[in-house]
Amino acid sequence: MTTEDVYEGISIANHYPNDLKSIGLHVIPNFISNQEEHDLMEFLDSQKWNGLGIAPNPELKRRTQQYGYLFSYRYRQIQSDQTQLPEPFLPLLSKFNAHKYYLQNQYNHLVINEYEKNQGIMPHIDAPKIFGDTIASLSMLSDCVMTFTEKQDESIEYKVHLPRYSVIVMTGYCRYKLKHSISKNDQDKIDDLIIDRSRRVSITFRQVLPLETKNSSSNIDSME
Numbered sequence: 001m002t003t004e005d006v007y008e009g010i011s012i013a014n015h016y017p018n019d020l021k022s023i024g025l026h027v028i029p030n031f032i033s034n035q036e037e038h039d040l041m042e043f044l045d046s047q048k049w050n051g052l053g054i055a056p057n058p059e060l061k062r063r064t065q066q067y068g069y070l071f072s073y074r075y076r077q078i079q080s081d082q083t084q085l086p087e088p089f090l091p092l093l094s095k096f097n098a099h100k101y102y103l104q105n106q107y108n109h110l111v112i113n114e115y116e117k118n119q120g121i122m123p124h125i126d127a128p129k130i131f132g133d134t135i136a137s138l139s140m141l142s143d144c145v146m147t148f149t150e151k152q153d154e155s156i157e158y159k160v161h162l163p164r165y166s167v168i169v170m171t172g173y174c175r176y177k178l179k180h181s182i183s184k185n186d187q188d189k190i191d192d193l194i195i196d197r198s199r200r201v202s203i204t205f206r207q208v209l210p211l212e213t214k215n216s217s218s219n220i221d222s223m224e
Contacts, residue, residue, distance in 0.1 A: 027167070028099065040089075049063040049065060057074070067089065108207055112204075136167055142164055142197065143161065143195045
Protein backbone atom coordinates (compact mmCIF):
# COMPACT_ATOMS: atom_id res chain seq x y z
CA MET A 1 0.00 0.00 0.00
CA THR A 2 1.35 3.44 -0.91
CA THR A 3 1.05 6.57 1.21
CA GLU A 4 -1.55 7.86 -1.23
CA ASP A 5 -3.70 4.72 -0.86
CA VAL A 6 -4.21 5.49 2.84
CA TYR A 7 -6.47 8.41 1.89
CA GLU A 8 -8.74 6.57 -0.54
CA GLY A 9 -12.41 6.99 0.31
CA ILE A 10 -11.94 10.10 2.46
CA SER A 11 -14.00 13.12 1.43
CA ILE A 12 -13.05 16.68 2.21
CA ALA A 13 -16.72 17.64 1.92
CA ASN A 14 -17.33 16.50 5.49
CA HIS A 15 -14.62 18.77 6.86
CA TYR A 16 -14.44 21.95 4.81
CA PRO A 17 -14.36 24.77 5.81
CA ASN A 18 -14.49 24.35 9.61
CA ASP A 19 -12.00 21.55 10.18
CA LEU A 20 -9.21 21.92 7.61
CA LYS A 21 -6.57 20.43 9.91
CA SER A 22 -8.35 17.09 9.83
CA ILE A 23 -7.55 16.74 6.13
CA GLY A 24 -3.99 18.01 6.47
CA LEU A 25 -4.37 21.69 5.58
CA HIS A 26 -2.82 24.26 7.92
CA VAL A 27 -2.48 28.03 7.50
CA ILE A 28 0.01 29.73 9.86
CA PRO A 29 -0.56 33.53 9.87
CA ASN A 30 2.25 36.05 10.38
CA PHE A 31 4.97 33.45 9.87
CA ILE A 32 7.40 36.27 9.02
CA SER A 33 7.54 39.99 9.77
CA ASN A 34 7.58 42.88 7.34
CA GLN A 35 11.34 43.29 7.91
CA GLU A 36 11.98 39.61 7.28
CA GLU A 37 9.98 39.85 4.07
CA HIS A 38 12.01 42.90 3.02
CA ASP A 39 15.30 41.07 3.65
CA LEU A 40 14.18 37.96 1.76
CA MET A 41 12.97 39.96 -1.22
CA GLU A 42 16.17 42.00 -1.29
CA PHE A 43 18.13 38.76 -1.54
CA LEU A 44 15.83 37.16 -4.12
CA ASP A 45 15.76 40.18 -6.39
CA SER A 46 19.56 40.22 -6.36
CA GLN A 47 19.60 36.65 -7.73
CA LYS A 48 18.99 35.34 -11.24
CA TRP A 49 15.36 34.64 -12.11
CA ASN A 50 14.54 32.00 -14.74
CA GLY A 51 11.46 31.02 -16.70
CA LEU A 52 9.80 33.26 -19.32
CA GLY A 53 12.35 32.11 -21.88
CA ILE A 54 15.35 32.02 -19.53
CA ALA A 55 16.97 28.68 -18.63
CA PRO A 56 16.64 26.55 -16.66
CA ASN A 57 12.92 25.82 -17.18
CA PRO A 58 12.54 28.49 -19.89
CA GLU A 59 9.09 27.15 -20.81
CA LEU A 60 7.48 28.40 -17.57
CA LYS A 61 5.10 31.35 -17.90
CA ARG A 62 6.31 32.91 -14.66
CA ARG A 63 9.68 33.73 -13.10
CA THR A 64 11.19 31.23 -10.70
CA GLN A 65 14.30 30.37 -8.71
CA GLN A 66 15.32 27.05 -7.14
CA TYR A 67 17.68 26.17 -4.32
CA GLY A 68 18.94 22.85 -2.94
CA TYR A 69 18.11 20.88 -6.09
CA LEU A 70 17.08 21.69 -9.66
CA PHE A 71 13.74 20.19 -10.70
CA SER A 72 12.91 20.13 -14.42
CA TYR A 73 9.25 20.90 -15.05
CA ARG A 74 9.53 19.74 -18.65
CA TYR A 75 11.05 16.35 -17.87
CA ARG A 76 9.50 15.95 -14.41
CA GLN A 77 12.78 14.98 -12.77
CA ILE A 78 15.58 16.14 -10.50
CA GLN A 79 18.48 17.28 -12.68
CA SER A 80 21.17 18.31 -10.23
CA ASP A 81 23.01 17.09 -7.17
CA GLN A 82 22.08 18.65 -3.83
CA THR A 83 23.58 22.02 -2.95
CA GLN A 84 23.50 23.88 0.36
CA LEU A 85 20.61 26.27 0.96
CA PRO A 86 21.71 29.93 1.06
CA GLU A 87 22.02 31.53 4.49
CA PRO A 88 19.02 33.93 4.12
CA PHE A 89 16.67 30.92 4.14
CA LEU A 90 18.04 29.27 7.27
CA PRO A 91 16.01 31.38 9.76
CA LEU A 92 12.86 30.17 7.99
CA LEU A 93 13.85 26.55 8.62
CA SER A 94 14.35 27.40 12.29
CA LYS A 95 10.86 28.87 12.39
CA PHE A 96 9.44 25.58 11.12
CA ASN A 97 11.19 23.80 13.96
CA ALA A 98 9.17 25.94 16.37
CA HIS A 99 6.06 24.14 15.07
CA LYS A 100 6.65 20.69 16.55
CA TYR A 101 4.27 19.04 14.10
CA TYR A 102 6.72 19.77 11.26
CA LEU A 103 9.95 18.64 12.97
CA GLN A 104 9.80 15.30 11.15
CA ASN A 105 10.21 16.95 7.76
CA GLN A 106 13.59 18.09 6.52
CA TYR A 107 13.19 20.61 3.74
CA ASN A 108 16.03 20.46 1.22
CA HIS A 109 14.46 21.99 -1.90
CA LEU A 110 13.09 25.52 -2.23
CA VAL A 111 11.15 26.85 -5.20
CA ILE A 112 10.57 30.58 -5.54
CA ASN A 113 7.60 31.56 -7.71
CA GLU A 114 6.76 35.09 -8.77
CA TYR A 115 3.17 35.87 -9.72
CA GLU A 116 2.48 39.20 -11.33
CA LYS A 117 -1.08 40.40 -11.90
CA ASN A 118 -2.91 37.97 -14.20
CA GLN A 119 -0.43 35.18 -13.57
CA GLY A 120 -1.39 31.96 -11.84
CA ILE A 121 -0.65 28.25 -11.72
CA MET A 122 -2.66 25.31 -13.04
CA PRO A 123 -4.23 22.68 -10.75
CA HIS A 124 -1.55 20.18 -9.75
CA ILE A 125 -0.22 17.84 -7.10
CA ASP A 126 3.50 18.18 -6.36
CA ALA A 127 5.14 15.01 -7.73
CA PRO A 128 4.50 12.40 -4.98
CA LYS A 129 7.27 10.05 -6.16
CA ILE A 130 9.87 12.80 -5.92
CA PHE A 131 8.80 15.01 -3.01
CA GLY A 132 7.99 14.12 0.59
CA ASP A 133 4.75 14.08 2.55
CA THR A 134 4.74 17.75 3.58
CA ILE A 135 4.63 20.78 1.29
CA ALA A 136 4.79 24.28 2.75
CA SER A 137 4.56 27.65 1.01
CA LEU A 138 5.21 31.16 2.29
CA SER A 139 3.28 34.11 0.80
CA MET A 140 5.07 37.44 0.39
CA LEU A 141 4.15 40.92 -0.91
CA SER A 142 0.40 40.28 -1.27
CA ASP A 143 -2.53 38.01 -0.47
CA CYS A 144 -4.12 35.49 -2.79
CA VAL A 145 -6.70 32.71 -2.81
CA MET A 146 -5.62 29.12 -3.38
CA THR A 147 -8.19 26.75 -4.86
CA PHE A 148 -8.23 23.07 -3.96
CA THR A 149 -10.00 20.57 -6.20
CA GLU A 150 -10.76 16.91 -5.66
CA LYS A 151 -8.36 14.80 -7.74
CA GLN A 152 -11.18 12.53 -8.87
CA ASP A 153 -13.79 15.25 -9.39
CA GLU A 154 -12.50 18.72 -10.25
CA SER A 155 -16.03 20.15 -10.14
CA ILE A 156 -15.69 19.99 -6.35
CA GLU A 157 -13.51 22.88 -5.22
CA TYR A 158 -12.62 24.71 -2.03
CA LYS A 159 -11.01 28.12 -1.66
CA VAL A 160 -8.54 29.13 1.04
CA HIS A 161 -7.30 32.67 1.76
CA LEU A 162 -3.50 32.94 1.94
CA PRO A 163 -2.63 36.21 3.69
CA ARG A 164 0.63 38.02 3.13
CA TYR A 165 3.32 36.76 5.57
CA SER A 166 1.47 33.45 6.09
CA VAL A 167 2.55 29.86 5.44
CA ILE A 168 0.26 27.15 4.15
CA VAL A 169 1.21 23.57 5.00
CA MET A 170 -0.20 20.63 3.05
CA THR A 171 0.00 17.12 4.50
CA GLY A 172 -1.93 13.85 4.31
CA TYR A 173 -5.12 13.91 2.29
CA CYS A 174 -4.57 17.50 1.20
CA ARG A 175 -1.05 16.68 -0.01
CA TYR A 176 -1.92 13.57 -2.00
CA LYS A 177 -5.57 13.81 -3.01
CA LEU A 178 -6.27 17.50 -3.65
CA LYS A 179 -4.93 19.53 -6.55
CA HIS A 180 -4.09 23.13 -5.72
CA SER A 181 -4.01 26.14 -8.03
CA ILE A 182 -4.00 29.94 -8.22
CA SER A 183 -6.18 31.75 -10.74
CA LYS A 184 -5.01 34.28 -13.33
CA ASN A 185 -7.73 36.70 -12.26
CA ASP A 186 -6.80 40.29 -11.45
CA GLN A 187 -9.10 40.06 -8.43
CA ASP A 188 -9.85 37.23 -5.99
CA LYS A 189 -13.06 36.86 -4.01
CA ILE A 190 -13.62 34.65 -0.99
CA ASP A 191 -16.63 35.08 1.27
CA ASP A 192 -16.91 38.87 1.77
CA LEU A 193 -13.23 39.52 1.06
CA ILE A 194 -12.09 41.05 -2.24
CA ILE A 195 -8.36 40.89 -3.02
CA ASP A 196 -6.88 43.07 -5.74
CA ARG A 197 -4.07 40.98 -7.13
CA SER A 198 -0.56 42.43 -7.37
CA ARG A 199 2.95 41.04 -7.37
CA ARG A 200 3.22 38.02 -5.08
CA VAL A 201 6.27 35.89 -4.41
CA SER A 202 6.04 32.50 -2.76
CA ILE A 203 8.72 30.26 -1.29
CA THR A 204 7.73 26.61 -1.45
CA PHE A 205 9.53 24.17 0.85
CA ARG A 206 9.81 20.54 -0.20
CA GLN A 207 11.84 17.47 0.67
CA VAL A 208 13.41 15.53 -2.18
CA LEU A 209 12.95 11.91 -1.12
CA PRO A 210 16.11 9.99 -0.11
CA LEU A 211 15.71 7.48 -2.94
CA GLU A 212 15.59 10.27 -5.50
CA THR A 213 18.68 10.53 -7.70
CA LYS A 214 19.75 12.83 -10.47
CA ASN A 215 17.65 12.28 -13.62
CA SER A 216 15.08 10.10 -11.84
CA SER A 217 11.58 10.99 -13.01
CA SER A 218 7.99 10.99 -11.84
CA ASN A 219 4.83 10.26 -13.76
CA ILE A 220 2.25 12.90 -12.94
CA ASP A 221 -0.47 14.35 -15.11
CA SER A 222 -0.34 17.99 -14.10
CA MET A 223 2.04 20.91 -14.53
CA GLU A 224 3.37 22.85 -11.54
